[in-house]
Amino acid sequence: MTFEDLGLSPEVLKAVEEVGYTTPTPIQEKAIPVVLMGRDVLGCAQTGTGKTAGFTLPMIDILSSGRARARMPRSLIIAPTRELAAQVSENFELYGKYGKLSMALLIGGSSFVEQEQKLDRGVDVLIATPGRLIDLFERGKILLADVKILVIDEADRMLDMGFMPDVERIVGLLPKIRQTLFFSATMPPEIRRLADAFLMNPKAISVDPPASAAETVTQGLVKVKGAAKEKRAALRALAKSEDVKSALVFCNRKRDVDIVFRSMERHGFSVAALHGDMAQPVRMETLQSFKDAKVQFLVCSDVAARGLDIPAVSHVFNFDVPSNPEDYVHRIGRTGRAGRSGKAFTLALREEGKYLANVVRMLGMDIPEVTLEQDSGWEAGEAEEAKPGRSRRGSSRSGEGSRRGGSRRSGRRSQSNREETVASETVAEETAPSATPANDVAANAAAESPEEVVTLDAAVEPKPRPAARSKAREQKREPRRGKPKQESDSLAPGETAFGDHIPAFLLRPAKVA
Template identity: 70%
Template sequence: MSFSDLGLSPETLRAVEDSGYTVPTPIQEQAIPWVLMGRDVLGIAQTGTGKTASFTLPMIDVLASGRAKARMPRSLILAPTRELANQVAENFTKYGKFQKLNMALLIGGESFVEQNKVLERGVDVLIATPGRLMDMFDRGKILLRDVKILVIDEADRMLDMGFIPDVERIVGLLPPLRQTLFFSATMDKNIRKLADAFLHNPKEVKVDPGTSAAETVTQRMVVVDATEKRDALRHVIRMEDVRNAFIFCNRKRDVGMLYKSLTKHGLDVAQLHGDMPQNERTATLARFKAGEVRLMVCSDVAARGIDIADVSHVFNFDVPIHSEDYVHRIGRTGRAGREGRAYTIATPDDARYVAAIEKLVGKEIPRIVLEGLDSRELPAGDSEGERGGDRGGRDRRPGARTRGRGRDRGGRSSQAAPPVETTVEVATEVTPAEEQPMQVAAQVPDSPAVEPAEAPVDAAAEQVQAPVAEAARAPRERDRDRGRERSNDRDRGGDKRRERNAGPERNAGSDRNTAPDRNAGSDRNVDRPSDRQRRGRRFDPAWTDVDEMRHGDNVLAFGDHAPAFLFAPTTGTEARAAEEAARAS
């Protein structure tokens, strides 16, 4: 099948021919017809498979007719990184050169003023990263209600970078009647959930990731200790004829550290990460493409969108966590039938990820041994998880501490515990809880209560001598024994303490808080003057004078001196009798 069989316009076909392409890739062959038909498309393909052209080519033809309004783009393409957004913009420039389309690129590191000027002229295609697009929208510089086509590129990377909340907000600002094209290199349950939320009855197209660059790339692996990874990388770089190479790290922090290490050892290297200013990133990429720099240290996210046809080597300084990323990395070399070489530096802790990668590519990656470095073996394990599985079921070392009440504290030895327990048992037998009061009396030599009981006298003598012997012992042992004795005292002396704390036996009315016996007509506060002073007494209509309303302690209770009309009215003859008695007085 050729591009002319896909239904593209003559202008677009001429631009494709000028670019040197004659046969579409599998993803282009499957996706382009559905995009031209106006269907939503769910595309699963990695970078390097022609995925970008699979939506740029049909979009150029769809947008060829029509005119854009100021600040109201007709189509929107979201990309996770500035490099990928730049690559998409280059595709539109290359394939749309025979069509009159206006394009704008909204990425970080560029001037807001210049970007705003482009938007004011009206754009047919708006290519943006989520962060910069939301900045422009919040400033009131852009309206999204006229977007007819939405493209979400590299959705898996957007999820990894935390852009999904911004993407969801952006999608909520778009008109519901639109065409959505959703592309991702991987398809897990989270990506599937997003696709279901954004797409309507999509046509799914998929390219097998296991076949990318597997035929033309020679793969090798070095297994060393984690402390020897840098030595192994330098050794491999020096023994290979490296024309230009990507060196991949899993984390942005490791990119900077490895860059400094390689620079220190005299290697021609550059770095690429998200914290670099845009002008510096652009200059670094230009130097690498021009051959001024041989080695480029970068992460997976920063490398997205870098399209260089002839790369001789790929070095994986870190084993990728996702097996699909491994295929994506090594796919940057060996393109267009050229030979490529890929080396991976692994450690024994990477066994889980290596197993998943080998399962995906369908073969074992050959191991090599480097001279002067100790080679290691990867432990046997499957791709489901060897590293994390040992944490919960590992054997406990002999003598290892366990969590709980029985563990030793502060490094104290437990060897002296049996003698202490024996001593406590003897003391318990000689001085039971019922005889404890006699032990206290036995401490006085002249007390007559000592004579009837000889055993308690001996126990008391031991208690008198105990402080001297205790002072002679080691402080740590003495503290430990005291703690055990206090624990035993709590066990056998509980009754005594309860008896001591109980106090004298309380009779009726002895406690100020004990309620007295209540008769049928008694006042609830009759024996509590403090409460009378605080709350006052219930009004009695028979009272006719303020002095009579005073309590026994000569305190006028709250409310007793209030006028009669403020009290609740009483019914019947009692109220009238109270009024007549008040007048007579």
Template identity: 60%
Template sequence: MSFADLGLSDELLRAVTDSGYTEPTPIQRQAIPSVLMGKDLIGIAQTGTGKTAAFVLPMIDILGEGRTRALMPRSLILEPTRELAAQVAENFEKYGTNHKLSMALLIGGVQMGDQVKALEKGVDVLIATPGRLMDLFGRGKILLTGCSLLVIDEADRMLDMGFIPDIEEICTKLPKNRQTLLFSATMPPVIKKLADKFLNDPKRVEVARPASANINITQRIVEVPGSAFAKREVLRMLLTQDDVQTGIIFCNRKTTVRELNKSLKKHGYRSAEIHGDMDQPARIAELERFKKGDVNILVASDVAARGLDIKGVSHVYNFDAPWHPDDYVHRIGRTGRAGATGIAYTLVAPDDAENIAEIEKLTGHKIERVKVAGGAAPRDTESPKRESGSRRRGGRKVEAEAEAPAERVIEAPKREPAPVRDAEPRRERGGRGRDRDDQHAPRRQSRAPQDEPDDGWNGPIPDFLNYTLGA
């Protein structure tokens, strides 16, 4: 089946073809015809399955047949984080190039002035995080009575972040006679109740989880001591052994991202970092360096785990075992995309056993364990710098052991550097305390770390997100 078989317009098909896509993914094949027919829809799918295009493409064709009115957007897309909202905006820009549609992006952490000006002109599609949308609505800057199409994306993530009450309130402010699309990776009881309340006889489509069904991703666990110093040694050994061309390393804390990137650079790796303390222009600049190949290793916090779509990522490394099992699914989903193969390593300390058990329960299979053969890696203070892109030879190897725990791990260093604490104060939220777009705190309070997890960024919106489609 091709995109032409789904009922999309010729203008939209040209934009899809120009973007390099020829065949729709399973979620796109199942969802697009139903959306075009005006039906409500529940889509059970993870990021990496093409679900964003599954609602963006038919929305562009639907909106192409109407006109906007000031302060009254014709459609609304709700996203849990600023990162995801920005990614959806980029999709509208890419696929809507042959349509004259206008758009406004409402996210927290930036000035409201430009957003209000865009609303006053009237927009075809509004892409928003719940906190900023509710704030603007409370200030009387927006009306939702003309919105005939609503998309609730990442509904289970909305639940994790405490947005469900806001979602319910937003739904009551839209016309009852509307089309509603709800996408979620899972369907816990709260989300099912939300769907039952606000969707009318929805069509349900479901695709397999990338973490459990994507046979293109080889998943491995490497057991290491709890020391960050020892983990860095093992990570460098893995990077060297596989001769990584393009890889993303995920950490749980902003502090760890900064320290790990500093360590990798010291040892000659071409690495960059992105995390929530960076403003948006700086973050975008680092991503561009990574996409162009100026750097081949990107150290990131979970603010980048959902929504990043970078072609050619061969390896993903979880330097920290993720606190949430869903985050594991989204992290490893950065590789093995569009039919390519990929490898995902997770460095596991002794106190990560519970987190790994939850991940294996979610994905439905036991992750392969590997053991480290040979003596301890060279110490940080003794490891010589090497040229960027060079490979240390004669090192140790990691040998796979299917379905079995590691028999031996590297020896913990005899001395460790003093831990680096994140002394930066927690930023206050704007917008009446409702702007919670980017919280990533663990669910279980007993597991909460002492250091602050990444919570997004607060920089200005870059120029490429301030646009009118088709202009």
């Protein structure tokens, strides 16, 4: 089947042909005719299958007739991230260049003035993230009473990021009679419940099983001994051993993105960083540099795991095993797109064994293990015993680690002593094999009286605390020394409880009536 068989207009077909596409993907083949009929659609397909073009192409044809009014968009597309919203707008510009549709992109980090000016002129297609859309609506800059088509893209990601209350509020502001297109890469029960609330008699389109990995992606697993330092070394070794054209490196936390970025940059890699705390202009510039092949490696958080269409990505490296197994599918879906082949490697420490087991259970298959030239791999049975949050170094040290810990926990030094001994602590740890509080006590005793050192044991028993006083004993306890006693008859004549100083107001003569 070709795009001509789907019933699209000649203008759209010409734009698609210029882009270079001739055969629609399965989700496009099934969704485009249904959208042109005006029915609601519940689409579920794995990432990288062309869901965005599945609703942008028919929307261009539907909206070609008619005219938008000021502040009243005719269609609304809600996306979870700024990057995905910007990509959807690029699709409309690409496929709708022979039409006369106006479009506005409402995302955070951009100028309010420019967005308000576009809304005042009237837009046919409004693409927005939930936060900025609600912000402008509350300012009175948008009226949603004329929306004919609503698209909710990457609905499962909306749920993960906590945007669903905002989406439900936005849907409540729209007309009841509308066409709704609901697309998601996975279909958990929560998404199914929301789809039932938003859609009216939808046409369900499911191309691939939910949460399934693309067959064009070759997966690999590298089990790393040690901690984060060894994992960074394994990442560099793996990147050098592979023929990498462009690659995404995913981390679970934003601070790890910066750490891995600096590590790769110090070792001479062409690398950039991308996460949600960066300013929007910097994020867009970084992403564009990666698309233009000016940067070979992009270290990022899950902000780049959904919906971004960068066909030239040859490799994906999961520096961290995702805590949510469905995120694994979205991450590796950034490669092997549009029929191309790609590779995805996951680096896992022993303590990440639980997360890795969840990914394997979701995929229904084991990830092939890859062995590097350096020392890697887990010992037998470690994957089953691994627990998240417990590091290998902390769990395996019983001798040397406890002795070093004892040295750090030894008696408190004075401020002057501490400043003098900071520089020699490292040498002391390496030269003293058993630096414990007991040894510190023995050293001090040796300095004063060498004869007493022989009587000291290897461990000094702490002095027991005195037993707590009973309540009755506390009541009978005499007052503390220095506590002011009450004035009594024992004072000498003329003596007061004020001592030598008597307030001036007491020296004034009293007026007697």
